[in-house]
Amino acid sequence: ILNVEQSPQSLHVQEGDSTNFTCSFPSSNFYALHWYRWETAKSPEALFVMTLNGDEKKKGRISATLNTKEGYSYLYIKGSQPEDSATYLCAFMEYGNKLVFGAGTILRVKS
């Protein structure tokens, strides 16, 4: 059974703080690693799809890194804003397209 773990489970930060989350996944049969942002009452939104060891992706104040050899990915948010409040999900994709999700990290940013 594939195990994808995310930490921390939840995080409360002040506006302007920078923060990071971790996603751990199996290092074998790696195909891709996905990050999603899921705001309350909305659809999960794809942030990044990462495929190569050493990949670094950036979208505005959010960036992510990938280490497939040791099986982890970090998501960074620089200068958190209240609109960043959401659940951040990572999902491991093995060959065959099946996504295996972690339980998510809940971020709350206070203004």
Next chain:
Amino acid sequence: EAEVAQSPRYKITEKSQAVAFWCDPISGHATLYWYRQILGQGPELLVQFQDESVVDDSQLPKDRFSAERLKGVDSTLKIQPAELGDSAMYLCASSLTTYEQFFGPGTRLTVL
């Protein structure tokens, strides 16, 4: 911007009743997925369709759950009879390529 549509958004039912959820994927997306997210856990794949064919339903509790995608477009997920443990968020997603799945807003099911 094209979106995955799901209805209803919320459903409250009593145990032993039947419930059905509907999903309309993004036009042209051949692959459709149903996920279930139990509170505190990540979404788990229940069933995957390629056009109208089931590709993976290994985690679908087939004694009470059924899914269909008759014309290879929209899809229905049914639970009969519903049990207390079925309370969860049911997410539908669709994809055109191997990598990216687009999700709908989900149906929140509460079984009393």
